[in-house]
Amino acid sequence: MSAPSTGGASRDGYGSGLLRIADDPRVVVIEADLGKSTKSCHFRTKYPSKSFSMGIAEQNMMLVAAGMAASGKIPFASTFAIFTERAFEQIRNGIARPGLTVHICGSHGGIHTGTDGSSAQSIEDLAIYRTIPGMAVLHPCDDLSAEELTVQLLDHDGPTYMRTARNKIGRIYDHDSVRELKIGRGSIIRRGNDVCIIACGVMVSQAMVAADELADSGIDAAVIDMHTLKPLDIELVDSMAKSCGCFVTAEDHSVIGGLGGALAEHLSTGITAPLEMVGVRDEFGESGESAELMLKMGLTSQDIKNSALKAISRKSG
């Protein structure tokens, strides 16, 4: 098992975040035979007495976490995003309904997961957990922000779901800028007035590429890392609606019920503005390299760019 790598995938950030909060005696880590993948393995190696392996049994893991939370512990339970879904009802009824603070991490979220194929590529996790009352839903974009948000979870009251990604991508934050992050507050990583691109996870870096290319043709795009999908930072969305007048969302997730869905829900009941969504179009993925899959399924900077032009053209006046 390797040490947490620097400049890695967001799942590495989860692993190093756990190490940073390990001194808190309330913190416990629970695994379902995927600790090497979710990266909770580093915690388990260093703190075996605070780590609990539940075998390949996700439903039991979620309720064990609930029982621990009800006994004064702060459990961090992780597996692949897709396999948390097996225990959806356990999370809903056993964790969220009694309002227990259990932090669930689902790694390997999205199409980006790659060659494992569609059985491992969760494209609906953000949507389903968003529907659970009182549950916060997070999806950081790089390792540093995943680490920072994991650390912040220690002081967060109530159940949470954090999706991390399998693969390394370029860092969006550095060690200073990452400290500005706050759960529940979207982070403006590029300013602009023509269109606002709101992205999460691996699509944030794609959004930055798209914004650079738009700038070449004289279009000023703002980019927001919406690492917290719920509660959605509606103050920020409203202010961007005023300054930019139109939106593009970008997510490695179904356009139904995820970030795009969340934006649509908000924009259709408050300040209205044209919205274009980049995301998975109600279809399953398949095996392939990340880059080829993202291309095939419409999840590239080029898709974001096209959507931005379309959103701008839909602005009235």
Place this chain on the structure above:
Amino acid sequence: MNSGRELPSLSIEELEDMSRRCRINIVKMTHEAGAGHPGGSLSAIDLIVGLYGHNFLRIDADDADWEDRDRFIMSKGHASPAVYSILNEIGYLSEEDLMSFRTLGSVCQGHVDMKWTKGVDFSAGSLGMGLSFGLGCSLAAKMDGSNRTIWVMVGDGEVQEGEVWEAAMAADFHSAGNLKLIVDRNGIQNDDFVNVQMEVGDVASKFSSFGWEVIEIDGHSMREIRDALDKAKSINHSPCVIVAKTVKGKGVSFMEGNPEFHGKAPNDDELRIALEELS
């Protein structure tokens, strides 16, 4: 140790009398609500009375939230009338609370709910989850160096749920010696008899093969219940299960062994007969 009021340890006769009072409340509150689950409440109540009444459950009668209390996790949460009736005996719930069962805003929710009711340690209603939750409580207690004991009750239909066996396997692996399970083996589930729906067979030997200590008793004999709880409490090296043979609807003639009264409240006439039989 808690400084508050401990429950008195009662004689067999006093416990039997407590069970009788609880049974009366079970039929009254389901009748009043016009809904609820009398059958599985009546099969479980002697075991629950044994647990609380014999002082096996270490709680503070003045402080339901005492952190180091033993836990009672009622996984078959539809048998909530049984739980509410014992919480009434302890003084956590009033008679009025019981009669508000299932009404808007009532502390007596349809299924036991830790968010709504003082003295309830788990939010149930979805079968199969309580043993896992109990294991979480058990592991946390061990980490804290606490000697609190975690008691869980499941139904025999409930053990058809796979999660129960995930938890059973994990409890043995983690040597959860402070975890005790009671199986209410009344032989009836929702639609019909267990042996019609899907027979669960020799529950005791199944748990035994999962590494658990096993005790088998008549779940309506207060003496056997007391001895079994006593023995279960003394076992510390591994988790322990009490498989209690019971009768669904016990104590009310027309409910006994009758799948009809799993989830059906007595009507006015039925209540009258039930109260005559129980008084």
